[in-house]
Amino acid sequence: EDALLPAPQNISILSTNMKHFLTWSPVIIQGETVRYSVQFQGEYEREYANESWIPISECSLITGTVCNITEDISATVAYNLRVRADVGPRRSEWGTLKGLFNRVTTSLTPPLMKVIADGYHLLVELEDMGPAFQFRVLYWKKAQERRVQQKVVKEVRSVVHLDTMEAGAEYCVRAQTHVEAINRSSSFSQTQCVRAQGDKSMWL
Amino acid sequence: SGELYCSLLNPRNVRFESVNMKNVLHWSAPEGTGNGILYKVKYSVYGVGKWIRKPECRNINRTWCDLSSETSDYEEQYYASVKAFLNGMFSDWVETTRFNPLTDTKIDPPMLSVSSTEKSISIILTAPAKWKNSPEEESISLLQVYPGLQYNVSVLNKKTKKRWFFSISNHTLVVPWLEPGTAYCVSAQIHVTTPLLDSDFTKEHCIATLKDK
Amino acid sequence: TAGNRIFHFGACRVSMSMTEIRAGFTAIKANIQARDPIRTLSILSYPHSLHKVKSSDRCCITHHLFNFYVDRVFKHCKTEDSYVNRKISSIANSFLSVRRKLRQCNEHNQCMCGQESTEKFKQILANYEGLNVTSAAMKSLGELDILLDWME
Numbered sequence: 262e263d264a265l266l267p268a269p270q271n272i273s274i275l276s277t278n279m280k281h282f283l284t285w286s287p288v289i290i291q292g293e294t295v296r297y298s299v300q301f302q303g304e305y306e307r308e309y310a311n312e313s314w315i316p317i318s319e320c321s322l323i324t325g326t327v328c329n330i331t332e333d334i335s336a337t338v339a340y341n342l343r344v345r346a347d348v349g350p351r352r353s354e355w356g357t358l359k360g361l362f363n364r365v366t367t368s369l370t371p372p373l374m375k376v377i378a379d380g381y382h383l384l385v386e387l388e389d390m391g392p393a394f395q396f397r398v399l400y401w402k403k404a405q406e407r408r409v410q411q412k413v414v415k416e417v418r419s420v421v422h423l424d425t426m427e428a429g430a431e432y433c434v435r436a437q438t439h440v441e442a443i444n445r446s447s448s449f450s451q452t453q454c455v456r457a458q459g460d461k462s463m464w465l
Numbered sequence: 466s467g468e469l470y471c472s473l474l475n476p477r478n479v480r481f482e483s484v485n486m487k488n489v490l491h492w493s494a495p496e497g498t499g500n501g502i503l504y505k506v507k508y509s510v511y512g513v514g515k516w517i518r519k520p521e522c523r524n525i526n527r528t529w530c531d532l533s534s535e536t537s538d539y540e541e542q543y544y545a546s547v548k549a550f551l552n553g554m555f556s557d558w559v560e561t562t563r564f565n566p567l568t569d570t571k572i573d574p575p576m577l578s579v580s581s582t583e584k585s586i587s588i589i590l591t592a593p594a595k596w597k598n599s600p601e602e603e604s605i606s607l608l609q610v611y612p613g614l615q616y617n618v619s620v621l622n623k624k625t626k627k628r629w630f631f632s633i634s635n636h637t638l639v640v641p642w643l644e645p646g647t648a649y650c651v652s653a654q655i656h657v658t659t660p661l662l663d664s665d666f667t668k669e670h671c672i673a674t675l676k677d678k
Numbered sequence: 679t680a681g682n683r684i685f686h687f688g689a690c691r692v693s694m695s696m697t698e699i700r701a702g703f704t705a706i707k708a709n710i711q712a713r714d715p716i717r718t719l720s721i722l723s724y725p726h727s728l729h730k731v732k733s734s735d736r737c738c739i740t741h742h743l744f745n746f747y748v749d750r751v752f753k754h755c756k757t758e759d760s761y762v763n764r765k766i767s768s769i770a771n772s773f774l775s776v777r778r779k780l781r782q783c784n785e786h787n788q789c790m791c792g793q794e795s796t797e798k799f800k801q802i803l804a805n806y807e808g809l810n811v812t813s814a815a816m817k818s819l820g821e822l823d824i825l826l827d828w829m830e
Contacts, residue, residue: 303771310753315767318760333764335698336771379627381642392697416656418617418630425642441695512720540729542824544717563711563820567827568704613683613830659683659700659830660823 266290266353269297269326269344274358276367279393279440283320283328285356288346296322296347300355301330304338314343322347337443339363369438369447372396376434378455383423383432387414395439397446398423403431403454413439428459473556474498476547480561481532483570485607487596488536490522490545491529495556502551506530511542511563533596539566539610568660572607574667575616579651583675585641586649590616592636593655611657619666623648632656646676685829687737690783694776696826702769703822706762711820713757714813721805721818726798728828735795737783742791742799743825744777747818750806754815766819 271286288295299320306313320328334340339361346353373388387396396414400423414421426432433454438447474495482491494502506522509515522530536543543564549556576591592614595605608614618631618638624647631638643649650671655664685692722728722743731739752770757763783789806814 301767303767304774305748305752305770306767308774309748309770315764316760317764333768335702335768337775338771340771379622379625379629380644382629384629414632415658416617416632418619420627420629422620422629422631422640442698509717511717512724514718540727540827541723562708565823565827568823659697660827661697661700661704 266295266346266348266351268354268356269346270356272342272344272356272358274330274342274362276362276364278370278390278438279331279364279367279442280329280391281331281334281362281364281367283330283342283344283358285326285344287326288353290348293348294324296324297326297328297344298322298347299328299330299342299344301333302341302343303336304340307341334362334364337363337365365443365445367440367443369440369445371447371450372436372438374434374436374450374453376453376455377420378426378432378457380458381426381428383426383434383455383457384420385414385423385434385436386420387417387436389417390438393440393442395441396436397439398434398436399449400424400432400434402427403433426457428457431456473502473549473551473554475556475559476504476528476549477559479545479547479559481536481543481545481564481569483564483566485573485593485596486533486537486539486566486570486610487531488533488543488564488566488570489529489531490547490561492547492559494528495549498549498551500526502526502549504528504530504547504549506532506545506547507558508532508535508543508545511544516546534598536564536566537596537598542566567610568662570662572655572657572662572664574664575653575655577651577653577667577670579670579672581649581672581674583645583677584643585639586620586643586651586672586674588618588638588640588651588653590618590633590636590638590653607655611662613658615656615658616653617656617666618651618653621650621669623650623671643674645674648673683830686733687740687780687783687789689734690737690780690786690788692779692782694779696776696830699769699772699776699822700826702765702772703826706765707820707823709757709759709762710755710816714817714820716809716813716817719805719808719817720821720824721802721814722821722824724805725801728798728824731798732792732794734790735792735798737780737789738791738795739798740829741777741780741784741789742795743802744773744780746799746802746806747822747825748773748777751815751818754811755819769822 269285275282300314343355343357375386377384398412401409435449435452437449477493479492506519507516546558546560573593578589592608621628650669652666654666
């Protein structure tokens, strides 16, 4: 009788900026193609639906050892995940993620940001990180760190207008992401400073 | 003896097309049929027992029927149905999917008015009004229907080719400290977050700041 | 975007986002509603629309409805379509986290149940129990936008 196929090991989650990936170590069977299938179980399935599991069709009988589970981890509750291997008619037991995964633990990186001075206008270009993200942008006139102003940018569309600047003055900007669904923010980006056109006398 | 059963092919693609809650039922003629086909229409409020005939859309040869008045309460949902007939033959009733005026309407772009001074441009935005039965009826802005309604405004400097974006909730925007004697093109769209509804952008309204005196 | 909103249920204020629930429902709305052939009955809005509920009763009705969907609806909505099942799971799990927020109101006694909301919820249960469980569950799921529109 064929030896039992070993269950996948080292099952873990890589989660950054609300993109979640399940990974595991390959099951090595000489001369054979091993395929894997992934299932998930949310708190609802555990508590109210007889601990049922739901297959992820995009990760059914795949040969890779990574599965993008972002679409299914779409609530801020604890999820269980499991993987099994198949070689022809042979099938392994399920390998289950150690501990539950909640997207609240995703790691949030500061946003890529480019600050632009266009005449007397202060503008910022932000990276589109997906619908879950908002940006908290802080800006101030150099040497007036106590008079920081804030703008929350909910939708990223290339260049966002922040404010008008005094002629010749230097303004500094930094930004962080915020994800309402998990009520967490990233650390701030590096500060970037730009100078408005013209010289100070323009304002007198 | 077998009764001769004459039936017509069904109307196709029966659906509501809705803009600013002007809700018009549309369909395509049964396949392969020529002229002379007539139609009748009925509608029902979801959850209420009866189908109601639309007299103005009885024995019509066009393939649309304006049901805006009958579906103007956007706290309700609706079905509509069409039957085709020709020379004593008739089709089945063919229904729409469930129609929710609040989420299934398309919103027109806002109305834009742009003026300029030497160094600034002023933009006034007006959200379209909800469809209404008659001119005398009081106008309801879609702003009242969708309290979370916002405007995304794009301002393009024609000289530098740089485009800036603004997201605003109120209906006026003044962009100061611009270059005199320069052309700027403005366009705007309506953005509703829940339910998620975006209008198209308006066509560009271009205006030049006045020349330096 | 998934922006939170402050929901006002009478005295209770809760910051939460319905965007993901709405996106999940929009993705399967046509599929689910097509499985409900009964046009003449509504679970949530028969005989009276949710919009008729007084402001002071809104919290209680919302709380009852979230429990109703979690306890009695989602589990009877399994379909043969894997994509639809995954979206239902997404909605159901999102309901759990929204319900957790609604409990804040209960804990601060801001979710009192008046006569009207009690009667209204009884009517909803009667509508539900008037059908076989799978039809009732599928119809309730197909009416999720009625609940969302009313809440928002």
